[in-house]
Amino acid sequence: MKILLIGEASFLHNTLKKGLVERGHRVLTMSDGNGWHDAPRDIDLRRDGRWGKFGGLWVVWQLLRHLPQLCGNDVVQIHNYQFVPLMYRWNTLLLRFLKLTNRCVVKGCFGDDPQIFRRQAQGVPAYSDTYWSGQLQNTDQHRDRIAEVVEHGAEASWRKTTAMADALVPCLYEYWLDYNEPPYAAKLHYIPLPMECEKMVRWCDGEMVKCVCNDTPSHPNDSHPNDSQLPTNLTTSPSHHLTILIGLQPKRDFMKGAMKIAMFVEEVARRHPGKVQIKYVEGVPYDEYMRLLAEADVLVDQLYSYTPSMNSLAAMARGTVVIGGGEEEYYEFIGEDTLRPIINVRPDLPDEENIATIERALFTDGTLERMAQESIQFVHKYHDYRHVAEQYEQLYRSLLAKG
Numbered sequence: 001m002k003i004l005l006i007g008e009a010s011f012l013h014n015t016l017k018k019g020l021v022e023r024g025h026r027v028l029t030m031s032d033g034n035g036w037h038d039a040p041r042d043i044d045l046r047r048d049g050r051w052g053k054f055g056g057l058w059v060v061w062q063l064l065r066h067l068p069q070l071c072g073n074d075v076v077q078i079h080n081y082q083f084v085p086l087m088y089r090w091n092t093l094l095l096r097f098l099k100l101t102n103r104c105v106v107k108g109c110f111g112d113d114p115q116i117f118r119r120q121a122q123g124v125p126a127y128s129d130t131y132w133s134g135q136l137q138n139t140d141q142h143r144d145r146i147a148e149v150v151e152h153g154a155e156a157s158w159r160k161t162t163a164m165a166d167a168l169v170p171c172l173y174e175y176w177l178d179y180n181e182p183p184y185a186a187k188l189h190y191i192p193l194p195m196e197c198e199k200m201v202r203w204c205d206g207e208m209v210k211c212v213c214n215d216t217p218s219h220p221n222d223s224h225p226n227d228s229q230l231p232t233n234l235t236t237s238p239s240h241h242l243t244i245l246i247g248l249q250p251k252r253d254f255m256k257g258a259m260k261i262a263m264f265v266e267e268v269a270r271r272h273p274g275k276v277q278i279k280y281v282e283g284v285p286y287d288e289y290m291r292l293l294a295e296a297d298v299l300v301d302q303l304y305s306y307t308p309s310m311n312s313l314a315a316m317a318r319g320t321v322v323i324g325g326g327e328e329e330y331y332e333f334i335g336e337d338t339l340r341p342i343i344n345v346r347p348d349l350p351d352e353e354n355i356a357t358i359e360r361a362l363f364t365d366g367t368l369e370r371m372a373q374e375s376i377q378f379v380h381k382y383h384d385y386r387h388v389a390e391q392y393e394q395l396y397r398s399l400l401a402k403g
Helices: 012-022 049-054 056-065 088-101 114-120 139-148 154-164 173-179 250-256 258-271 286-295 310-317 328-334 351-363 367-383 385-401
Strands: 002-006 026-031 075-078 104-109 167-170 211-213 242-247 276-281 298-300 321-324
Touching: 002 012, 012 026, 012 385, 049 056, 075 385, 088 104, 088 154, 104 154, 104 173, 104 385, 114 154, 114 173, 139 250, 167 173, 167 385, 173 328, 242 258, 242 286, 250 258, 258 276, 258 298, 258 321, 258 351, 276 286, 298 310, 310 321, 310 367, 321 367, 351 367, 367 385
Parallel strands: 002 026, 002 075, 075 104, 104 167, 242 276, 242 298, 298 321
Antiparallel strands: 211 276
């Protein structure tokens, strides 16, 4: 098949391309690199900042230059409703053109959009970064984020692109839940995130600053600009038994909840003095992050996630156990009866219950070792890029067979 992948989300299309090419397909990627991720792409749509508000002209020129590649594909897949860095109405017009000049169009549900926020406000899934315990949460912090996807033409663009798509593909179970209602359910196809298990996907979720840990000063003056927000590191002995890596994003913690999990971990460390070393990391460069991850026994990820996302999977592929989202209903959904690799914590549970869950996993003989092995098995079983590419291939063939 001839396949065009437009847009990018955490290297998903880049990794998917590798799997599809290995299966014999001709695949072209076109994106702006997904911001600071700067993901590799065949056709670059990144706006030139030097052009200011006229930067979109470069994007239009790139689209016109590559008009032949935009037409005559068996499949065009877009990562979201704003799949090129132009105003919403231009994305809608472009998709109309793609729909007319290609055999089928697939729309990814790979991130924030009006439907996801709408369903979260209705308590679907049971908890998220905007809702838990029966009510909306962190409303002030989320106001601008939500407004960005429901105003300025975003809602209309999302509705039109979603209606035009021949299939909708959520990459997370919680996104599938959000879309699993009429009229979207009829063309909904859950396909998990692809991972290069043997060679880690380039992934680092944060800003480019320095590492913060108990034996490495974070700044030349040995103080952190957000000291008042950081949990106190409890263990200073180098002869630790467990190393726990905590990724911090102070400006985005209302979306992640890592700071809250850090409090749980610190309480567990208090109960087991000298047994735990806690390392805090805030957006280090990729190579440094991978080094720290390789040294860690446990990674603290997200309190508000329902299932493992890219950062969790990157750790799990290395055998690092994750504290984050791993709900039982998710395992049931994918048909997994045995593997339970994630230390599951929830924002709607009492703190003591989450602390007890972490403590049992860390200090019950053999549990952490079992979970480390199951983490590797889980990623290989469900997220290996070759297996994921096969699922996309099956979807594409089924759409083409319908004519």
